[in-house]
Amino acid sequence: MGLTKFLLPAVLISVLLPTDAVAATIDVRTAAQLKTALGNAKPGDTIKLADGTYTGNFKTTVSGSSSAPITLTGSAKAVLTAGGGYGLHLNGASHWLVKEITVTGGQKGIMIDSATRVTIDGVTVHGLDMEGVHFRKSSTYGTIKNSTIYDTGNDGRGMGEGVYVGSAGGTSDKSDHVQILDNTIGPDVGGEAIDLKEGTTGGRVAGNTFDGRGLTGANYDDSWIDVKGNNYLIENNTGKNTTNNGFETHTQQSGWGCGTVFRDNHSDLTGATGSGRYAFNITNYNASSCKVTIDRSNTVTGGRGLANPGIPIG
Known part of the structure; x- marks a missing residue:
């Protein structure tokens, strides 16, 4: 008797075959377990940290997906x-959610490189030599929200931004459409609370609270936000304790530092002693080639005024 061949539909075969896309919750209690989990995570997985101290440098290069991001979560x-x-280094690791943990020590807190759709939510970052959270190497559509960043820049070099987007010295880093929402940044941040570098475009900075106590003035860190990228929307932020200005724009590369809209931001410049002391110091305004919009909804207490001379308010 010959063998009878049965042909199953391709859809049925795919259902019968095992898949690695089944989401799992990985409970972690040690640094070694965390490193293993970060390396082996699959789309949809949740890595859940028990309370405790995890000593070391933690890195992942695996990605989730748009429909099944990977979650790293715990408590403060x-x-x-x-x-x-x-x-924590997400290196080429897209579609991650990092939630409610604390990151401290080391040179930098959370580094996102060459990744898209990474969300940082409710974390605490502090006690660092340099910056707190950095979106770099064309990391697009990232978000940091509901988080607390303080005590950065402790190596004494006048660096240590709270949130850093892009890279200095060129325009090849297209870390575009990053959102920085509802965070508390400061005090004792060794650079600007937020630095938006040339080459980056189209982000939104909204609902944040800045405390600039600890600004040194080194490397021009004399404001809460420095915008060197293009077409940002900066709204509904509140700042206090600055050495000079509240918000600044600069052209570090030709054609950059333009198109930002500032609205409904509230600056307390009480005690500022710098030469500017404006809520908005716009250094590159040009109505035709490099327009910056300062809406009348912005307010200032103390200082010399809402904006440096020659900048329209409307």
Whole structure:
């Protein structure tokens, strides 16, 4: 008797075959377990940290998907502590949600490189030599929200921004459409609370609270936000304690530092002693080639005024 061949529809075969897309919850209690989980995570997985200290540098290069992001979560008592380097590095790791943990120690807190759709939500970042959270190497559509960043820039070089978007020295880093929402940044941040670099475009900075106590003036860190990218919307932020200005724009590369809209921001410049002391110091305004919009909904207390001379308010 010959063998009878049965042909199953391709759809049925795909249902019968095992898949690695089944989401899992991975409970983690040690640094070694965390490193393993970060390396082996699959789309839809949740890595759940128990309260405790996780010592080391933690990195992942695996991505979730748009429909099934990977989640790293815990409480503020789940603390990643680095002795140098990056506390948490998402390197080419897109579609991640990092939620409610603490990152401290090391050179930099959370570094996002070459990744899209990474969300940082409700984290605490502090005690760093340099910046707190950095979207770099054309990391697009990232978000940091509901988070607290303070005590950065402790290596004494006048650096240590709270949130850093892009890279200095050129326009090849297209970390576009980053959103920075409802965070508390400061005090004791060794650079600007937020630095938006040339080459980056189209982000939104909204609902944040800045405390500039600890600004040194080194490397021009004399404001809460420095905008060197294009076409940002900056709205509904509140700042206090600055050495000079509240918000600034600069052209570091030709054609950049333009198109930003500032509205409904509230600046307290009480005690500022710098030469400017404006809520908005716009250094590159040109009505035809480099327009910046300062809406009348912005307010200022103290200082010399809402904007430096020659900048229209409307």
